[in-house]
Amino acid sequence: MKKGRDEDFNVIVGIGGGKTLDTAKAVAHFMSVPVITVPTTASSNAPVSALSVIYTPEGEFEEYLYLPKNPDVVLVDSRIIAEAPVRFLVAGMGDALAAKFEAEAAYRGTSEHISGGLSTVTTLTMAQACFETLLENGYEAKLAVEANAVTPAVEKVIEANILLSGKTGGLAAAHSIHNGLTRLEETKNLYHGEKVAFAVIAQMVMEDRAPEEIQEVIEFCISIGLPVTLEQMGLKDAGRDRLMVAAEAACAEKETIHNMPFPVNPEMVLDSLLGADALGREFMI
Ligand SMILES: [Zn+2]
Incomplete structure (x- = not known):
């Protein structure tokens, strides 16, 4: 500076x-x-x-x-992206996964979001396209980048991770839960998008989404190597008190968790983290 x-x-x-x-x-x-x-x-x-x-x-x-x-x-050169370690692309998919769920929550809520206005059908549609692109191409793109190859699936996932996930639809609980998790040093070695992926599942649990919908996201995360359990987050032995540190930070006054269409408190975040972990462990078997 x-x-x-x-x-x-x-x-x-x-x-x-x-x-x-x-x-x-x-x-x-x-x-x-x-x-x-x-x-x-x-x-x-x-x-x-x-x-x-x-x-x-x-x-x-x-x-x-x-x-x-x-x-x-x-300016994006797909060749450079494909030659970076695959974990970056996978983490980017975790971050992009949040776009649909946060945009939908912000759309149902009434708060203005970061660009200063309310959500629109355009932003919702972009977020939905992002989600579909990931589900259709994510696994194939991961395999291709492991081989340092630029394939159409890789190109589409790069577009989803960088452009379609632009969060123009607003942020909601998932990114706040991510921010809360950064308070726990056990999660320090995880990338932003890896923490966001687990936080997306917690948001879905909090929203009481349909079991099939949550299962689809968890199975996608497992298929590409995103964390779905507290153990994978480095938090296997974190009890309620430790997780409460993250839950309280997630509900700080300025956090986007308050864009959710219902009031959220730290107890709800904590239980959602435990609920997401329980489902993740179930599907890991
Ligand atoms: Zn993010």
Whole structure:
């Protein structure tokens, strides 16, 4: 930031993963210059989103820095994405999985979301297309990237992870639960999208979604290697008290969990985490 102020740059280019791109977007915003993002992984929708996530040096979620616009140019080379470790692509699918469920919750709710307006049919449709793209192509894309191959399935999943999951439909419980989980150092080694995937299942449990619908998501997560149990989250021995730390943080005043169409309290989040874990363990067998 200091370098940006001291020298005369007329554009900022961010090349790298989510945190690098979020940093580039924030710096460009404060310098009032355009920003170009060049993602080297498809691990989240950070390349296109109009926000930067601020974490503490310990990796705990601190706040969202909402930006007035999306990046000016997003440049994606599928070959580079396919040569990155497959875990990034899989984590990106976990993040993208949230789009449909958070958009639907925000649509049913009445809160304005980050772009300043209410949800629309357009954002819901994009989120639904994102979900269908993942389910149809996710497993095949994972196998292809393991072989460092760029196939049509890989191209579609890259588009879903980066563009379709743009969260223009708003955030809701899943990302708040993710933010709460960052308070537990046991989850430190998990990527953003891996935590979000488990949080999506918890949100679905909280919403009392149909068992077949939850099962479809859990089985998809298992098929591509996203966590579905507390044990996989590094939280096998975390009791209620420990999980309550995350649940309370998930319900902090500014959290998007309050975009849910019903009031949510920490007890509900805690029970949803345990409920998601119970279902995940059932399907892992
Ligand atoms: Zn995310």
